[in-house]
Amino acid sequence: MNKKILCILCVSLLLSVMLCATAYASGSGDVAGAIEGTWTSASQQIKTVVNKVVFPAIDLILAVFFFAKLGTAYFDYRKHGQFEWASPAILFACLVFTLTAPLYIWTILGM
Numbered sequence: 001m002n003k004k005i006l007c008i009l010c011v012s013l014l015l016s017v018m019l020c021a022t023a024y025a026s027g028s029g030d031v032a033g034a035i036e037g038t039w040t041s042a043s044q045q046i047k048t049v050v051n052k053v054v055f056p057a058i059d060l061i062l063a064v065f066f067f068a069k070l071g072t073a074y075f076d077y078r079k080h081g082q083f084e085w086a087s088p089a090i091l092f093a094c095l096v097f098t099l100t101a102p103l104y105i106w107t108i109l110g111m
Contacts, residue, residue, distance in 0.1 A: 043111055051102045058098050066091040 070088045077083040 047106060047111060055098060055102055059095065062091060062095040062098060066095055 066088060069091055073084050073088055
């Protein structure tokens, strides 16, 4: 058991040493400038991924939950005669918020 764990640790250490790349700041040693340069080059890609993948995934999940909750609220209304608006209204507000978030979220974040 100990040999197995030791072997796994050695292999993971060897792989991490082989596959890691050293990142250097520019010639003057300006680490903040290197980080800002990396951020400016990656920020557009991050915005694209968030706009095209993250927000639509959240929208889909909220839409499914909204319609499921609306259905269960309707069946509760048929059973008890009282419609509960709170949870469908909250889910709808969250859905509207996430549908419109790509229009203004980047100006709030300063991107």
